[in-house]
């Protein structure tokens with residue numbers, strides 16, 4: 001019998017409108033603890049794939065199974081619970097609440113776990129080098145600083161699955177390394193990582209590289225940490 005992966009998709013297809021088929025029949029199987037780097041040209045469907053796996057969007061066709069659960073079968077309240085218990089998301093475009101400070105934005109993620117702890121939020125922001133910007137609103141932060149608040153927010157609940165879309169795209173080398181070190185640490189602790197990047201050096205940090213071109217998986221191989 002075929003072994004079922006920890007994250008499995010079958011014939012995943014997303015058509016946004018009649019002319020845009022963003023994903024075509026993507027069937028992948030990822031193991032628990034894998035770090036899968038997703039590469040491919042701009043517009044090839046990488047963000048679409050992450051949005052579907054993280055259940056932010058629904059496929060036009062196909063199925064997603066995570067940890068043995070077909071997520072499309074969950075009703076909204078179960079899905080919300082499943083997402084907050086399993087996923088940490090770092091978006092390509094940061095989504096911060098504009099009228100809350102950095103520390104309050106991070107506490108918001110914890111709120112969903114009903115443990116609002118300011119100290120924990122402060123520590124998470126310190127880890128991404130933002131201890132001097134705790135009370136700034138997003139409009140008073142640079143693009144890279146906003147991205148680091150999102151990263152702190154994604155990591156605070158110690159998510160079983162971290163999905164990151166170009167997490168170092170807006171960062172300088174020093175802060176990019178800091179973020180990659182945090183992701184490496186999560187991977188070493190056994191968390192499952194899906195990371196979209198245009199940078200091959202970063203892609204190779206993963207143990208698996210998935211290439212998407214024109215909405216299709218064109219390469220899916222183990223890197224063996226080469």
Ligand SMILES: Nc1ncnc2c1ncn2[C@@H]1O[C@H](COP(=O)(O)OP(=O)(O)OP(=O)(O)O)[C@@H](O)[C@H]1O
Pocket residue numbers: 016017020021022040041042043044045046047048049092
């Ligand atoms: N909400 C949407 N409505 C219509 N078309 C969309 C939508 N989101 C994405 N697309 C289209 O779907 C295709 C895949 O987009 P996607 O954002 O997944 O690409 P990507 O690989 O993440 O690209 P990038 O590297 O530029 O971020 C593109 O052609 C894009 O224009």
Ligand SMILES: [Mg+2]
Pocket residue numbers: 046047048092165
């Ligand atoms: Mg994208």
